[in-house]
Amino acid sequence: MGVTRTDIFSEEQNKLAVLLKAMAHPARIAILQEIMSSESCINSDLVSELGLAQATISQHLKELKNAGLIQGTVEGVSVCYCIQPENWQLLCKQLGHFLNAYQVAKDCK
Amino acid sequence: MGVTRTDIFSEEQNKLAVLLKAMAHPARIAILQEIMSSESCINSDLVSELGLAQATISQHLKELKNAGLIQGTVEGVSVCYCIQPENWQLLCKQLGHFLNAYQVAKDCK
DNA sequence: TTTATTTATCGTAGTATTGCGATGTTAAAG
DNA sequence: CTTTAACATCGCAATACTACGATAAATAAA
Numbered sequence: 001m002g003v004t005r006t007d008i009f010s011e012e013q014n015k016l017a018v019l020l021k022a023m024a025h026p027a028r029i030a031i032l033q034e035i036m037s038s039e040s041c042i043n044s045d046l047v048s049e050l051g052l053a054q055a056t057i058s059q060h061l062k063e064l065k066n067a068g069l070i071q072g073t074v075e076g077v078s079v080c081y082c083i084q085p086e087n088w089q090l091l092c093k094q095l096g097h098f099l100n101a102y103q104v105a106k107d108c109k
Numbered sequence: 110m111g112v113t114r115t116d117i118f119s120e121e122q123n124k125l126a127v128l129l130k131a132m133a134h135p136a137r138i139a140i141l142q143e144i145m146s147s148e149s150c151i152n153s154d155l156v157s158e159l160g161l162a163q164a165t166i167s168q169h170l171k172e173l174k175n176a177g178l179i180q181g182t183v184e185g186v187s188v189c190y191c192i193q194p195e196n197w198q199l200l201c202k203q204l205g206h207f208l209n210a211y212q213v214a215k216d217c218k
Numbered sequence: 219t220t221t222a223t224t225t226a227t228c229g230t231a232g233t234a235t236t237g238c239g240a241t242g243t244t245a246a247a248g
Numbered sequence: 249c250t251t252t253a254a255c256a257t258c259g260c261a262a263t264a265c266t267a268c269g270a271t272a273a274a275t276a277a278a
Contacts, residue, residue, distance in 0.1 A: 002232035111262035
């Protein structure tokens with residue numbers, strides 16, 4: 001009991017859910033926005049930028065990385081995080097497809 | 110401890126997170142797709158369509174309703190669920206804005 | 219009124235998420 | 249080699265989520 005069932009849903013539905021879940025947190029939205037807007041792509045200042053502890057930021061970054069939304073490359077003593085283009089494109093496409101399935105013309109009842 | 114902090118994030122970030130969280134489950138994705146594709150907009154057959162218990166479906170519907178993504182109107186003994194156009198549009202807009210903040214041209218160092 | 223149908227709600231067990239202090243780990247600097 | 253800086257990981261406490269049986273509520277039909 002209590003565990004999300006994935007066996008009864010399609011691969012596409014499960015995948016989209018994973019990507020959405022990765023984004024479904026204000027801290028991770030903020031992190032993604034910060035990464036997207038930063039020129040240098042180095043994010044050692046995320047801790048001071050947002051108001052969360054270093055351990056918490058690191059954990060959120062790990063989740064975003066696990067979902068494939070970002071990637072990190074070691075840059076000496078710090079790590080450079082950036083959007084992973086392929087999966088971001090995939091997300092945009094899948095999500096666009098999903099959202100556009102609703103036509104406004106269709107009225108209720 | 111253990112509660113998501115919203116005080117340190119913007120209203121927009123928190124709102125988007127709530128909408129994404131509502132969608133971030135395969136069952137709720139499936140429910141939304143079913144609602145969008147159904148002509149009749151009546152969803153008493155969601156239980157048989159998906160493989161989840163009636164209580165579970167009802168719970169997911171409630172969450173989608175709470176997030177404002179769908180709305181339900183009583184239709185005799187059953188309930189007619191459909192997409193709530195205003196919030197769906199808002200979601201599309203906010204999400205589009207967020208996703209498009211990433212320009213592919215920007216390379217990672 | 220009784221019965222059947224449809225949906226909502228309650229209670230509960232199991233699991234996952236969130237945040238953070240403490241502690242490792244790794245690489246540059248001294 | 250030692251120190252420092254930047255991250256990652258561990259462990260824990262508090263909370264939220266997920267699924268479902270049982271039960272309630274409401275309406276239509278008999």
